[in-house]
Amino acid sequence: MPQIFRPGANALTWMVLALAALLLVALVVVAAGYYRSPYYSQIGDRPAQPVPFSHKHHVGELGLDCRYCHTGVTQSDFAGVPESEICMTCHSQLWTDAEMLAPVRDSLRDGEPLHWQRVHDLPDYVRFSHSGHVNHGVPCEACHGRVDREPLTTKRETLFMQFCLDCHRNPGPRLRPPRAVFEMGWAPEAGTDRDALGDRLMARYHTPSTDRLTDCSLCHQ
Numbered sequence: 001m002p003q004i005f006r007p008g009a010n011a012l013t014w015m016v017l018a019l020a021a022l023l024l025v026a027l028v029v030v031a032a033g034y035y036r037s038p039y040y041s042q043i044g045d046r047p048a049q050p051v052p053f054s055h056k057h058h059v060g061e062l063g064l065d066c067r068y069c070h071t072g073v074t075q076s077d078f079a080g081v082p083e084s085e086i087c088m089t090c091h092s093q094l095w096t097d098a099e100m101l102a103p104v105r106d107s108l109r110d111g112e113p114l115h116w117q118r119v120h121d122l123p124d125y126v127r128f129s130h131s132g133h134v135n136h137g138v139p140c141e142a143c144h145g146r147v148d149r150e151p152l153t154t155k156r157e158t159l160f161m162q163f164c165l166d167c168h169r170n171p172g173p174r175l176r177p178p179r180a181v182f183e184m185g186w187a188p189e190a191g192t193d194r195d196a197l198g199d200r201l202m203a204r205y206h207t208p209s210t211d212r213l214t215d216c217s218l219c220h221q
């Protein structure tokens with residue numbers, strides 16, 4: 001019978017197998033790293049905008065309320081971005097010649113809305129509603145972070161399913177009284193039992209049960 005395998009082939013086979021296993025592990029590690037990386041999650045993304053609008057300036061320093069510009073946020077699924085008319089309530093008097101604001105003036109003159117680039121964008125198969133959250137004690141800050149400190153709007157949270165579920169499993173400690181929903185950096189008075197406050201707020205808002213809030217059909221039709 002002719003010899004098919006040379007002596008030592010066994011060792012070679014094992015070496016090849018070991019190498020393949022190592023490669024596989026390396027691949028999984030790289031893939032997992034990629035999934036958690038800012039590149040995939042888009043954390044820190046700051047798309048170029050037609051006008052370098054600063055929340056730090058307008059919210060942090062001038063103290064404007066979110067609802068002044070994001071007018072849809074308590075009534076609809078969408079917060080919406082402001083129309084140029086809203087900017088011009090001030091900028092028809094202030095910084096009227098600023099080059100930076102030329103796109104806003106042109107937009108108003110031509111009746112063409114500015115093309116603000118999206119910072120956050122969920123896939124279409126996910127259901128989400130702003131009014132469903134902010135009218136029930138969930139603050140802007142829980143999902144968008146301290147926009148009042150941002151010279152340019154930046155993505156702060158992944159908004160992946162895990163992020164939503166982390167809160168849906170135990171929303172109490174994240175809820176705020178109605179007056180604090182739009183506030184940045186709010187904290188309850190020193191000495192407040194946060195869990196007890198959370199329970200009171202859940203009762204007040206009639207927050208649905210954890211079972212309901214983690215049901216797939218809540219977010220996926």
Ligand code: HEC
Nearest residue numbers: 053058064065066069081116117118119120140144147153
């Ligand atoms: C003077 C108007 C104005 C006020 C007040 C304002 N915003 Fe904005 N906001 C804008 C504009 C213009 C954009 C679009 C450009 C950008 O992304 O920076 C925007 C974008 C955003 C985005 C990113 C939207 C996206 O594309 O995903 C978030 C989040 C946001 N605002 C939250 C807030 C919160 C929270 C407040 C209140 C604390 C607030 N804004 C107050 C004008 C305003």
Ligand code: HEC
Nearest residue numbers: 051052053054057082086087089090091094095100101104
């Ligand atoms: C309530 C009044 C008010 C509204 C509404 C407003 N701004 Fe302003 N904005 C100001 C003031 C005041 C300054 C100047 C601040 C300074 O000189 O320190 C300013 C400055 C700016 C600047 C240049 C300075 C900087 O660093 O931000 C830009 C760009 C700007 N605004 C864009 C916008 C846009 C776009 C909108 C509409 C989405 C808007 N503003 C709405 C009051 C307003």
Ligand code: HEC
Nearest residue numbers: 066070073078079080120121122133134138139140143159
């Ligand atoms: C529970 C989390 C959550 C809260 C609370 C929240 N947002 Fe959002 N926001 C999102 C998500 C998710 C998106 C992306 C929606 C999409 O892609 O359909 C978004 C998008 C936006 C946008 C882009 C335009 C739009 O309507 O999609 C703006 C502006 C915005 N949010 C402002 C606000 C403001 C202002 C508040 C508070 C008054 C707020 N958000 C509260 C999660 C939240």
Ligand code: HEC
Nearest residue numbers: 127128129132136142159164167171174206207208218219
């Ligand atoms: C910080 C807490 C928090 C985060 C983060 C959060 N939610 Fe919620 N969500 C709630 C609470 C509390 C309710 C119940 C509101 C009520 O009392 O009806 C809710 C309700 C909902 C509802 C049902 C209400 C409606 O409008 O139909 C949907 C859908 C939903 N969330 C989707 C999402 C998605 C998608 C995300 C992630 C992008 C998310 N949520 C992130 C706290 C949160």
Ligand code: HEC
Nearest residue numbers: 122123126159160161164165168213214215216218219220
């Ligand atoms: C609170 C809202 C919420 C609930 C409840 C929820 N999901 Fe999701 N789901 C999301 C969001 C947001 C995404 C989008 C993540 C992204 O941007 O990649 C998502 C994405 C997915 C995806 C796409 C793959 C992925 O992981 O990105 C699958 C599959 C999925 N969900 C299945 C489920 C199943 C099964 C359940 C019930 C056990 C469930 N979801 C419950 C919010 C939710």
